[in-house]
Every structure is written in C-alpha cells, then in structure tokens.
Amino acid sequence: MSADLIPSLIHLTGMLLLAAALAIIASPQLFACIRLYAAHSFLLAATTILVACHEGVTHLWIPALLTLLLKVIVIPQVFFRMIRRLGIRREVESYINIPFSLILAVALLFLSFYGTAHLPGLSGVEEREFIPMAAATVFWGMLMMATRKKALTQIVGLLLMENGLFLMAITLTSGMPLLVELGIFFDVLVGVIIMGVFVFKIRDAFEGIDVDDLTVLKG
C-alpha cells in the first residue's frame, strides 16, 4: 500500500501543480494571483517531500522546508506589503484575454510534452513525467511575463518560471548540492526585493506600474 501510495501522490501533486499554475494565469485578481502562487509553492514543497520519501534522499528536506518558509510565507507577504504601499486593488491587465491565454498555455503544454518526448538520458519514471511539466511551467511563466501589462504580475511570472526550474532540478537530479540550493533561494528573495524597489521607482517616475509607459523612454 505505502509503496503504491507515494508514487500516486507524486502524480497527483504534479497534476495539481499544473492546475495551480494555470489558475495563476487565469486569475483575474492580483490578491488571488499571489495566494495561488503561495499554493503553487506549497504544492512544490509537498512534491519535494514526497520525492524525498520516495527516493530516500534526506537532504531534500531542507530545500522543501526553505520553499515552505520563503515562497509560501515570506514572498507573498512581501507582495502584499508592496500592494498595500502602492495602494492598488485589482491590477491584472493583460494584452490578451483570459480564455485565450489559457488556450495558449495548453498549447505550450503540448509543445513541452512533445518537445521533451525524445530527450536522451532520461530513465526514471518521475523524470519522464516531470520534465514536460517543469518545462511547461517555465513556458507559462514566460507567457505571463510577455502578456501582462503590470510589473507586479510580471514578477509573479518570473517566480512561476523559477518554480518550474526548481521542480525540474528536484525531480531530475534528486536535489542539487545544498550550497547551490541556498544560493538560489537567496537569489529569489533578493530578486523579489530588488524588483519591489524597482516597482516603486517605476511608480514614482510614471505614477503607475504599467510597463507600457516605459516605452516613452525611447529617444
């Protein structure tokens, strides 16, 4: 039972990760978007713990707990703080509407599925399953960054990409060396803070965080 249960739970969390990432793309409100990002990160931590149990790699627990601490609690709080200080309510504006971006997302999922079908050197079942999922998550992050008008949702897109990369690293290599992991987490945190400062600067310069306004900087 137990030997059977963990792989099926890994499958389930994998699918839920996809669903949560799609929900981030589909959500019309910034608050919901960030909460969903927290949920996505939580699922990522759950996947990490399950993989750790399944493969018997104990040092994966540390990145899992760090994910839980940093991406589920700290980064959303930083975001909420930014939103409060910027005084914005609902700020998800996109160049394309939600159903169309969902269709694009599914097309990207197909692309990553068929694109990774014949990669050499993949052996384990989990690797074969999670490579397309992780690639799709990275693509979706890119999609968000490319189609959103506001800086905050673009940051969420970047974080989604990072989550995809993390998923790929966890399932492909059973975890990188601890030092590298810590470096990445630190990078993400500092990245978010720097981008937060950047958002405030955009707001001060243009009285809004619509990145379209940046085009007026051209000579």
Next chain:
Amino acid sequence: MSPIFLSILQVILVMALAPGVSWFIKKLKGASQNRVGPALGQVYFDLIKLFRKEMVVSETASWVFHAAPFVLFASTLLAAGLVPFFWKETLLGFAGDAILLVYLLALGRFFIALAAMDAGTSFGGMGSSREMFLSSLTEPALLLSFFAFSVHTKTTSLQTMAASLGSEPLTATLFFTALIFGAMLIVTLVESARIPVDNPATHLELTMVHEAMILEYSGRYLALIEWSHQIRQLLFFSLLANLFFPFGFYLLKVFALALLVGWIEIHSAKLRLFRVPDLIAIAFVLALLSLLGQLIIGRPS
C-alpha cells in the same frame, strides 16, 4: 430480481428522488439564511399543483411550444436510462454511451430554446441566446471529461466506465480523476443552473438564464419542465457519485454532493454573465489537462 426489472425500477426511483434532492438544497439555503426552508412534501406538492393548473398559452405559439416540454422530458428520461444510479446496469446501456447522453441533453435544451423564442416575448429570446451561449461552451468541457475517462477505461459506455473505475484502487487513478472532478463539478453547476452561473430562485431579468426561457410556460408544461430539470440535476450528481466515488452507499453520496453544491451556492455570488465563460474555460482546461496528464504519466520510456 431480474436485471431489466431493476434498471426500470432505477429510472422510476430517480424520477421520484429528483425533487427530493432539489428540496435538500433549498433546505440548506434556508438554514443558511436563518429560515426554516420548505418541508419535504412541498416540492412534490408544487409539482402536483402545477400538473392540475390551467395553462395559459401565448397566441403566437406554434406546435413547437406544445412539443418542447414533452421532448425535454422524454430526452431527459432517456438520458437517465444511460446513467448508472444505484444499480450498476443501466436500462439503455446496451444502446448508447456518454456521447449519446450529452446529445440527448442537448436535444431537450434545443427544443426549450426554440420554444422560448416561439412564444414571442423578448425575455424568451434573451434566455435562449444566453443558454445556447453557455451550453456551446459546457458541452465540449463535458465531452472532454468523458474522453479523459475513456482514454483510461478504453470505453465510452458509462456503465462499463463506472464498473472499470470501481475495480481499480483509488490511488492509481487519483491523479487524473481529481482534475476531471473539478471539471465535471463546474459542468454540473452550469447544467443544473446553480448560483455561480444562474440563480434558480429568482425571476430577475438581468441575471436569469434558465428562468427566462420558461417564463411563458405554465401549468402542466411548467411541471414537466421543472421536473426534467430536477432529474437532470440528479443525473449529474449521480454521474459524479458513481464515476468518482465507486464505493459507499448511493443515497449518501448523492446527498453529500448536493451538500457540496449547496455549500458552493451559499458561499458564492452569481457571476456576471460574461465572466461565466472564464469559469467554463477552467473546466475545459482541467479536462484537457487530465487527458494530457494521462499521456505524460503513462508515457512508456
């Protein structure tokens, strides 16, 4: 008892049970609003009262107006003959599958939409246009959910599907059924005209979808329409119960699902009509994701 007798009994009992499930949701809503809510007999008395009442028929109405309630009721009953309720065999399972089920429901809906325009009121036309708009989006989502099951069970027949899912351990199929459950729950909300999509309790012209279509109906015809609507709702609950939870006691499962739907209805506001496609798009994407997930996870190395 012979299987045929049991499957006929099944359809009859479903006809009897369907208003009861509606009553349960009404009672739940009542309790949430500090009201007592209707008594159990009330839903049945309402139907009986409507069957006895005189009908008022619009002068412009043609035969479509008179035929539509019967077509709706008959097609809903036929559809009920395809779905396993508490007995694993279905009455018409030898003749049709999930695809027929979807199109039998579409047939009834098509006739009601025609009849609503036939009566010559502006509300009818508006209701028809809204209903067709929504159903053109839900149908692909529903079909895709069935196909996601078909990929796994290698059949489109509902009774074989339910039996084959029941024979497997739940953990082996959880990863894709969890997503289809989400998709089919949304489809159920749309099909049974529940609150995030449509409000079954009001005649408010701005928001109504289903009610706008049947506004011109009265008496016997209205009773038939209401009843088939209740049967359709129970039919979707039973589909959810039997496909996703192939264990436990049938009535318990159906009322648990009614509780879930009632809970959603209590805790959510009605969506603006043009936001509903987003909700249905989520159902569609979930079904598609579960289909694709089966390809990814079952991929031979």
